[in-house]
Amino acid sequence: MYGLTAVGATAVGIGTIPLQFFTGNFITLAIAFFLLAIVAAVLGARGVAGLSMEIAKWLVLIFLVLAVASLVL
Template structure:
């Protein structure tokens, strides 16, 4: 009976790796900002926003894959 309890205790160590979806949310926000800026003709802002969106979505995907493997 003590073996399952130690397994549950070790799962508590993995809780910080759970994703809350913030990276994906902010990635989509920056994507929408890039679209609006592109339509408005602000190409510099659109480019920077798109790069930030790509980075955030990439971080989300990497963390999602890591959390699925653990």
């Protein structure tokens, strides 16, 4: 229903693009950072592993907060 209309969209027949701010990529990024942390830990890069785990932890937390908020609303 609500969306952005691309320039010349009616002439081409594209239509509207829905407004969606959070597409669920937080959990995908969290898994990627978690895998990066595991690989870095195996290779001995403790600093990279620790930072990657911190980023993964925050992304999972953000994902959970947004998931609960979307269920409540």
